[in-house]
Amino acid sequence: MKKLLLGNEAIARGVYEAGVGVATAYPGTPSTEITECIAQYDEIFAEWAPNEKVALEVAIGASVAGARSCCSMKHVGLNVAADPLFTASYTGVNGGLVLFVADDPGMHSSQNEQDTRIIARGAKVPVLEPSDSRECKEFTKIAFEISEEFDTPVIVRLSTRVSHSRGLVELNDRINYELKPYVKNPAKYVMMPGYAKRRHPLVEERMKKLREYSNNSGLNRIEWGDKKIGIITSGISYQYSKEVFPDASFLKLGMVHPLPEGLIRDFAKEVETLYVIEELEPFIENQCLKMEIKVIGKELLPVIGEYSAGLIKERLLGIKEEKLNNLNEDVPARPPVLCPGCPHRGTYYVLKKLKLNVMGDIGCYTLGAIAPLESVDTTVCMGASIGMAHGMEKARGTDAARKTVAVIGDSTFIHSGITGLIDIVYNKGTSTVIILDNSITGMTGHQDNPTTGYTIKGEPTKQVDLEKLCQAIGIERVRICDPFDLSEFEKVVREEIAAEEPSVIIAQRPCALLKYVKHGKPLTINSDKCTTCRMCMRLGCPAIVDKGGHIEINSALCVGCNLCTKVCRFNAIEKAGGVE
């Protein structure tokens, strides 16, 4: 049976068919759906871990215990998981261990464009790169075989376009994978210097064998066509290149680390002009240059952003699509925004009013940086807000802490915010941290986390009590407040930033998109009362619009959250159909 599956769904299917027992992850676009889909199979234990490092450690433990296991993350998640990865490369595996890492060229939903192949090379682990959903499933199963045959973790590298494109996939049955015996083996699994020194040569030996495998495995294949043009490519770039050069010869790489040097030489010898087409870093290209093979790659193609058939055609063939119309209007950009009813809107309205420095973090609430809320000063990585607020205080003195806050979501706080907060307490900081507790992991599409009280499978579980957690590490001032109670919230923020000791404000209000959140009827503006003072426009609500000088509420977008009624001094905003 063939089914139309997202790349991520196809990975999940491959995981199921490969007989995997344990699957872990921290959500991150574009990787999230992998583990969401795995969780639907009763045969597999799946979990959301607090962060990618823990997730990988759980997967390593399961592998050592003899199960096939996997761990999924976005590219920046691999930075968090790099510590266990680099040493798991030395220990090797018992049951197969595969990491699914999704890069985001073009930064559709990310803070940078790093290339996972570079980290994999550093960690000395092999990388497979599927180019569509069919290969996602197929390569997943091969990855587990490679992992066990070569005693190594394996990375399957994805990109946004592969993860989030659907393609037809043939479904097969799950294999019956017997747990491998667990045998104590400190020389393999205890990486203290004495043992690690003996493991490192084995890693180098393994890379040699993998280079051989890369040359001979069917993962890397030549498709002979016209030999005037030869193209070495992998992943989604293969699909784009096939559209632009349907008749050319291709060396299509499914294993991108280690690269098949022999195969590359054989291919290069036969073709006249050789292109390397790869998104992001010149990884394949540099290998060719090292082998003294002349290729055309990044001299014409960008290291920045996502590719497309159109871009390749333009850069390599100089052919640009003609414009077939006379429409030359300026089209205003449409950046993403906080949703109507979003609890963060109340928080940022107050922070902007108080003119505070706001150290931001990763999540929907990063959108508070955009006009008109324009409240967020910095965003670096998961958890950075808290450490950076502390750094600002230590650099500029405690006065800086009187006008600075860190804002961080509930899930991000658990991911890596708590350690920063411990640092503030330990090192006598006086910063104020606002935990934006919207009861869910929002941006990635509503995943449960340790603060929600439910597991990935929707089962009730213990819930981290953020208030008690903060108190336990030594924060004596913990306040809980609804950010839609604007006057109370403002009072609480004023008090806490003034305090000469560390404090936490838990801004508690659930995400407006959660199914259990009840919405009110859309609001409307009574034009007799409205003075067009535009206070409501300062909320940056997408439902409140200026229609040629008078303010209106778009009833198709308004969810009746009533936040705007609290900033209107003329009581001009009413329930549709009049005052109740």
Place this chain on the structure above:
Amino acid sequence: MINRSIMIVGVGGQGTLLTSRVLGDVAVSLGLDVKVSEVHGMSQRGGSVVTYVKMGEVVYSPIVEKNEADILLCFEQLEALRWIDYAKKDGSIIVNSQRIDPMPVITGKAVYPENIIDKIKADYPQAISVPALDIARSCGNIKAVNMVMIGVMAKHTDIDRDIWIKAIERNVKPQFIEMNIKAFNMGYDFEEVK
């Protein structure tokens, strides 16, 4: 017509993902190869969203290029203007007349262009304007905008009406099938008053 390139453009949250899922399902029931490229993550929060559907004997790239779309299905006027260069000169262009102001317009930093649909029609006389929000509202749920749009699009393909209806039935929750099919049918039977 075996090879078809379709683009669905709109604003995050308008239900374009379900539209592409139905289209993908239709392609599968026609026995075609198909790829659908979706947008998940940050752009879904009210940003400009584009979904590509390509079907044919063999499909490589999941992305539709400029001047390539046989159908440009636009859930919002400004988004129609943003992506118009992707339509074939004689392609079907279906525009929901709904207007959603982007934040730069709300903050006064940019202006929402006037008479977008007329301007598009000057270059593409075959373009159709649909009051899909009003039609969906009359079906009892403004979220059915996507089904109205699918209905209008279905009419402009040579694919049997029943194939569309079956695909919708397979992709919406049982309790919403009736309302969604009603919206689809109203879209299918929609005639633009010239």
